[in-house]
Amino acid sequence: MSVRDLEKQSMRIREWVLRSIAEAGSGHTGGSLGLADVFAVLYFQILRHRPEDPSWAHRDRLVLSIGHVAPVLYASLALSGYFPEEELLTLRKLGSRLQGHPGRDHGLPGVELSAGSLGQGLSVSVGMALSAKHLNTDWRGYSIHGDGELQEGAIWEAAMSAAHHKLDNLVAIVDRNHVQIDGYTKEVMEIEPLEDKFRAFGWEVLHCDGHDHAHIRSTLQNAPITPGVPTVVIAKTNMGKGVPHIENDYRWHGKPLPKKELESFINALYHG
Amino acid sequence: MDSNKQYHNLGDKPTRLGFGQGLKEAGQRNPRVVALGADITGSVNVNLFKEEFPGRFFSLGIAEQNAAAVCAGMALSGLIPVFTTYAAFSVMRTADQMRVSICYNNVHTIIGGAHAGISVGPDGATHQALEDIAVTRSLPNMTVLSPCDANQTHQAVIAAIEKINGPVYIRFGREAAPNFTPENTPLVPGKGQCLKEGEDITIIATGHMVWHALQAAYTLEKDNINARVINIHTIKPIDKEIIIRAARETKKIVTAEEHQVTGGLGAAVTEVSAQNYPVPVKITGMPDCFGESGEPKELMNKYGLSSQNLEKQCRIMMEQTP
Ligand SMILES: [Mg+2]
Numbered sequence: 001m002s003v004r005d006l007e008k009q010s011m012r013i014r015e016w017v018l019r020s021i022a023e024a025g026s027g028h029t030g031g032s033l034g035l036a037d038v039f040a041v042l043y044f045q046i047l048r049h050r051p052e053d054p055s056w057a058h059r060d061r062l063v064l065s066i067g068h069v070a071p072v073l074y075a076s077l078a079l080s081g082y083f084p085e086e087e088l089l090t091l092r093k094l095g096s097r098l099q100g101h102p103g104r105d106h107g108l109p110g111v112e113l114s115a116g117s118l119g120q121g122l123s124v125s126v127g128m129a130l131s132a133k134h135l136n137t138d139w140r141g142y143s144i145h146g147d148g149e150l151q152e153g154a155i156w157e158a159a160m161s162a163a164h165h166k167l168d169n170l171v172a173i174v175d176r177n178h179v180q181i182d183g184y185t186k187e188v189m190e191i192e193p194l195e196d197k198f199r200a201f202g203w204e205v206l207h208c209d210g211h212d213h214a215h216i217r218s219t220l221q222n223a224p225i226t227p228g229v230p231t232v233v234i235a236k237t238n239m240g241k242g243v244p245h246i247e248n249d250y251r252w253h254g255k256p257l258p259k260k261e262l263e264s265f266i267n268a269l270y271h272g
Numbered sequence: 273m274d275s276n277k278q279y280h281n282l283g284d285k286p287t288r289l290g291f292g293q294g295l296k297e298a299g300q301r302n303p304r305v306v307a308l309g310a311d312i313t314g315s316v317n318v319n320l321f322k323e324e325f326p327g328r329f330f331s332l333g334i335a336e337q338n339a340a341a342v343c344a345g346m347a348l349s350g351l352i353p354v355f356t357t358y359a360a361f362s363v364m365r366t367a368d369q370m371r372v373s374i375c376y377n378n379v380h381t382i383i384g385g386a387h388a389g390i391s392v393g394p395d396g397a398t399h400q401a402l403e404d405i406a407v408t409r410s411l412p413n414m415t416v417l418s419p420c421d422a423n424q425t426h427q428a429v430i431a432a433i434e435k436i437n438g439p440v441y442i443r444f445g446r447e448a449a450p451n452f453t454p455e456n457t458p459l460v461p462g463k464g465q466c467l468k469e470g471e472d473i474t475i476i477a478t479g480h481m482v483w484h485a486l487q488a489a490y491t492l493e494k495d496n497i498n499a500r501v502i503n504i505h506t507i508k509p510i511d512k513e514i515i516i517r518a519a520r521e522t523k524k525i526v527t528a529e530e531h532q533v534t535g536g537l538g539a540a541v542t543e544v545s546a547q548n549y550p551v552p553v554k555i556t557g558m559p560d561c562f563g564e565s566g567e568p569k570e571l572m573n574k575y576g577l578s579s580q581n582l583e584k585q586c587r588i589m590m591e592q593t594p
Binding site: 061063103104105112113114115116117119120121123124125126127128129130131132134135141153154157158160161164165 | 328330331333337343347348349353368
């Protein structure tokens with residue numbers, strides 16, 4: 001897919017993120033918008049998957065460790081063809097397959113893991129990547145993490161185990177937007193020097209501009225750099241990217257947007 | 273299980289050894305079974321599996337939270353992971369991973385809880401898991417197995433792997449303990465076992481306490497008190513029918529477990545009885561306190577986890593509730 005087409009998919013993902021969260025009346029707007037470009041590249045370029053056959057054995061596995069940005073996952077899945085786009089408007093409603101945090105028990109196609117308690121998804125991805133090696137299959141594991149999430153100790157247990165078991169079929173992506181609910185990450189709990197930490201744990205570290213589709217694509221296509229070494233991609237993003245009122249304002253981490261402002265926000269999304 | 277025969281000790285054997293042997297047997301039958309270790313592999317007898325199938329054993333180090341969620345990833349990828357360490361860690365350290373990654377995802381994963389109960393002995397309170405039943409029992413989708421001896425623990429692993437298709441917690445102990453159930457008797461999950469008939473009172477026990485319950489019942493019989501003895505090897509889902517029948521027919525229940533009196537077998541039995549056929553229930557177990565160092569037998573006696581105390585509790589209840 002051309003970069004131009006990937007950019008278009010990102011805009012559609014963002015529009016659905018805004019519409020679904022506005023309709024729900026709650027949800028994590030900022031983080032979902034910030035990851036739209038990474039998700040567009042993953043779902044429309046990088047992942048080996050068959051939306052018409054969600055349990056295809058050879059598919060790559062994407063684990064969303066930060067379940068609270070479920071709206072960006074759901075929009076990407078719908079736009080890939082896993083389920084009708086209109087269903088996105090049932091987000092967080094009683095009886096919906098689109099739970100506030102992804103829940104496999106509700107049967108939404110394409111959801112690989114029920115997750116939401118931070119710090120567990122990397123371990124699950126390690127289990128998947130370890131299984132792929134053990135079963136001699138060539139699918140890859142991708143996991144998506146928040147930067148605040150890296151404050152969880154279990155992340156580093158998982159990181160240690162991925163290097164120990166030489167999981168070069170695992171790519172972890174960190175949404176490095178420097179903010180979390182209480183404020184700036186460096187003020188809540190500093191996670192730097194992040195690259196040094198991952199390197200010390202035996203990982204290859206790649207960086208990309210999380211809003212530059214060509215850069216995201218080339219970075220993900222480069223992994224793994226070294227055989228036997230897991231890769232982390234630190235994607236620099238802006239929370240709320242695309243909607244000027246919201247961008248980089250941490251107060252929008254978990255705030256929905258007022259329904260009456262929805263159309264003006266969507267207009268701003270397409271026309272700046 | 274036969275309720276007319278008298279059970280004899282076939283020879284003391286630790287339930288952890290039954291676990292290791294059962295795991296190895298299940299591994300021989302199914303190549304998808306893999307084991308995860310957190311450093312104390314020999315102590316929990318998973319070395320038997322590891323030596324037989326080195327390529328199917330994964331060392332995760334002293335990092336139980338990671339290991340539990342790794343299990344979820346493996347189970348979602350078509351393997352049947354068995355993660356075993358001391359119950360104090362495999363359950364209490366991983367509670368969140370068990371809740372979300374394992375139970376909410378409803379994956380077929382076996383968590384082994386070794387060194388459960390106060391009979392761990394000299395290691396003391398930190399290593400004596402006495403809260404694990406309460407935690408695992410409260411998790412949706414979880415099956416909780418607490419077999420009564422080494423032979424049954426062997427069968428519990430096989431049942432967990434071959435008869436259940438969801439998360440399973442298996443609790444077992446450290447010390448050599450009477451091995452009295454017949455070998456090669458398959459465990460039927462969810463089915464309580466009446467090991468001795470009786471119409472005066474019922475002792476409902478789990479784990480090591482089942483043997484003590486039988487000894488208490490055999491002694492009471494000499495005084496013409498006929499105690500029924502029920503082994504609950506599946507604490508969840510619990511066999512409601514066998515409990516309701518005991519309540520209706522014997523009108524009095526004493527429960528016995530190597531666990532806190534809150535949230536364990538006694539609580540589970542009381543929930544069934546109170547809501548279906550209310551009768552007096554005496555719950556014996558750890559009285560909401562931590563354990564301590566000592567020889568297993570000394571500790572069991574100190575905290576009333578003995579046949580003598582069960583016998584006494586039955587006599588008290590017989591007097592209070594004619
Ligand atoms: Mg963040």
